[in-house]
Amino acid sequence: MKSIVCTEPGKLIIEERSDPIPPKGWVTLKMKRIGLCGTDFHIFKGLHPFLEYPRVMGHELSGEILETPRNGRFSVGDKVIINPYLSCGDCVSCKKSKSNCCVNLKVLGVHTDGGMCEFLCLPERAIYSARGLTLSEAAMVEFLSIGAHAVSRGQLLAGSRILVIGAGPIGLGVALFASFEEACAVAILDVNMERVVFAENLSDAFSGFVVEDDVDERLREFTKGDMFDVVFDATGNAKSMEKSLDYTSHGGACVFVSVVKDKIKFSDPFFHAREMQIIGSRNANRVDFENVIDKIHSGKIPSSELNSHNVNLLDLPRQLPTWIEDGSGLVKAIAHL
Amino acid sequence: MKSIVCTEPGKLIIEERSDPIPPKGWVTLKMKRIGLCGTDFHIFKGLHPFLEYPRVMGHELSGEILETPRNGRFSVGDKVIINPYLSCGDCVSCKKSKSNCCVNLKVLGVHTDGGMCEFLCLPERAIYSARGLTLSEAAMVEFLSIGAHAVSRGQLLAGSRILVIGAGPIGLGVALFASFEEACAVAILDVNMERVVFAENLSDAFSGFVVEDDVDERLREFTKGDMFDVVFDATGNAKSMEKSLDYTSHGGACVFVSVVKDKIKFSDPFFHAREMQIIGSRNANRVDFENVIDKIHSGKIPSSELNSHNVNLLDLPRQLPTWIEDGSGLVKAIAHL
Structure with missing residues (x-):
């Protein structure tokens, strides 16, 4: 062959x-x-x-x-x-x-x-x-299931404010599955304007932000000063992963979806005062695959746009x-x- | 006054x-x-x-x-x-x-x-x-509730293997509340032999380990090669907190109970491969106080020894x-x- x-x-x-x-x-x-x-x-x-x-x-x-x-x-x-x-x-x-x-x-x-x-x-x-899936949709189940798994790791509560950093395919999958949770507002942050615009066009639930000088302030405004309940980092960039803690509210969590061949550092007093969590998310399980298949069946995944x-x-x-x-x-x- | x-x-x-x-x-x-x-x-x-x-x-x-x-x-x-x-x-x-x-x-x-x-x-x-509590027991509820809260943060499953690092009062509180969970085995690690002996005498559920050259190997043996499902660090020592990740099994979690005025570093590939979590635990809530009061009432806290x-x-x-x-x-x- x-x-x-x-x-x-x-x-x-x-x-x-x-x-x-x-x-x-x-x-x-x-x-x-x-x-x-x-x-x-x-x-x-x-x-x-x-x-x-x-x-x-x-x-x-x-x-x-x-x-x-x-x-x-x-x-x-x-x-x-x-x-x-x-x-x-x-x-x-x-x-x-x-x-x-x-x-x-x-x-x-x-x-x-x-x-x-x-x-x-x-x-x-x-x-x-x-x-019930096209062959191309079927081939997209795996990468989407990584997003579905990450969202399950984040244990979102109804009404959570979510930030997804990195608007590549994995980040988009995370954002989509976060948006399926009850009443969650999903912000997407990327360095690349083109990717942010693409993301915003995918779902009415998404608010896009480009990394610019005043982005911290704008994200703070978006969350009425609280910052985000759960932040997902899908950048594979150590600096971004470390920065994601700054975008997390008191009592909130960071989910690291991607992996980087590097050390991650954080300030313990900052982490402790907020009683934060840093949650790893690797690959996906059968239940995540089934969740994705179900969402494709119900027409919730913009597969042809992706x-x-x-x-x-x-x-x-x-x-x-x-x-x-x-x-x-x-x-x-x-x-x- | x-x-x-x-x-x-x-x-x-x-x-x-x-x-x-x-x-x-x-x-x-x-x-x-x-x-x-x-x-x-x-x-x-x-x-x-x-x-x-x-x-x-x-x-x-x-x-x-x-x-x-x-x-x-x-x-x-x-x-x-x-x-x-x-x-x-x-x-x-x-x-x-x-x-x-x-x-x-x-x-x-x-x-x-x-x-x-x-x-x-x-x-x-x-x-x-x-x-129903003595005044001295009543004054011990707060520090014990920090342990109870940390254990609730750790989301122990029945049969979990638990390591508590640091056998001071906070660590002992964590170890006691971990031992109240179903079928959990609790190991306690400290640099100080006197504290380890004291801990072992507090509960039949505890196995003490002193930090010595071969301690990693002994902890690995204790867990049949897997290391621990949940590791609680109650040392307030950055090196110990970083080391606690090495004692955590695949799919496991570290709970940082104490706080240190320092940065914490970890290897992301190590963290990601194991899909670990680092969970902050700060203070306690009313529900934790009530849990402690309940356990004192039922005679499960060795308050006079503490x-x-x-x-x-x-x-x-x-x-x-x-x-x-x-x-x-x-x-x-x-x-x-």
Whole structure:
């Protein structure tokens, strides 16, 4: 089968590999859509903290069932969503139903070869039905589920005032799922005016703010002096993550959705006086995937607006560098097979 | 009335002050017991981050009703517990029932003159009945409620493995309330062997650990390799607070009970991979006070063991410096009036 392999930073090639053979009880999928995400760009650019090359990228995936074991839950031809987080089921996290931060987690396309290829074999538990979704919507479930998971981590109360920092796809997912909570006001902050405008056009529930000299004052005004009940940082920038505490109200929480290869510092008297929380949010669980699927079914996700770019998978080696050079207008690019 | 005044760091004197006059609707209390806490020692030593001198210390308080407004909830002679956290009732925290981190919080004995005096006037809402408690137990409710509050912040699940770092009074309170949760195993870690032994003798639920070269390995063994579901730091030491993350399992949480005038740093990839939380815990709320009162009623608090030292309040100016010089065996000292 044809696979797109990142052989080393900056080098993406089409490689002929042998078709995978499913272990007993696994299904074989024909890959259909592969969403591109910041992680993929990081891998291509050589900025990922622990990646081993060569690597087949791709973890935002949808496909069709090609082969299924007898008595399996799926039928040949079923359209499916793939949960790329392969957990061990046996560690302290898995036993607490937190397979998203499994001690032995392997993520498709990161720790092990992913979906930028023709066929993939997976255990049934990593596959959810995409009935009622387009294949492209199905490939967007994973990144949106990261937002849904982060919002569940934030434990929003009705009427919470929410700030999402970073208006990339992950931040937009967070903002959307925050807006589904009861009576929550959602502000979105980004350094990039284009992204803020895009975000504001996505939902009437969003108020956009661009990082400018007086932005702290404007955010304070927006919250009538209190600052925000929950702040989500989806920037992957240490300075922004540290700054997010300043935007948090007394008794509030910061949720760190992205990760940065750096130390985070905070003033303990500031943190203590406000009885704050800093909450990590990593990946997503089945319940988050199901939440996203449900919201797509009910028409609450502006999926066609989010899916800004498309490409044939075999054209990706040529296309990817041009997107890295000029990412303007790029929200969610999806490769098709 | 006689008041004990800390006029400047290192100087504690008996001062004659005029008796307080209660504002309309307030009660007047005759002070009976004043517990001494780390904050008082800090104030005396001049180490408190923002204290203005002169200051009457004392925030772990019990007393008797001396005068009460008509139709008040209390009667003259009632023994009462004082909640020293005077909140505004109107800020973002108070509106979320988090008066413990009120934006405008004034703590008796810290931001405003406290209970080391003969009489105190307070609003009724700052006073709870001490029926069924000794006056000394009543004065211990406040510090124990800080532990109860921290445990509620930690959201323990049944069967959680808990580590409490710092076996001072606050840490012991945390450990006791953690041990009241269902099937929780509680380990206590301190640099001081004497304190660890004292802690172990307080409850069969406690396992003591002294900070030694192989302590990380021993804590890992204790948790069968997982480390702890929730770690409470009650040391007020930045290095210890940072280290507490190493003792936390995947999917676990650190609760910072004490405060340190310093920055706290952590590695974000470490934090993110484990989907950790760092949870602030400040003071306590009415519900925590009620929880403590309930546990004292039911005989679950070893109050006489905790109350290691007693002193007549008027002898405190002479006694306090000797305790600072040699604090061995000191757990909870209580001044009597």
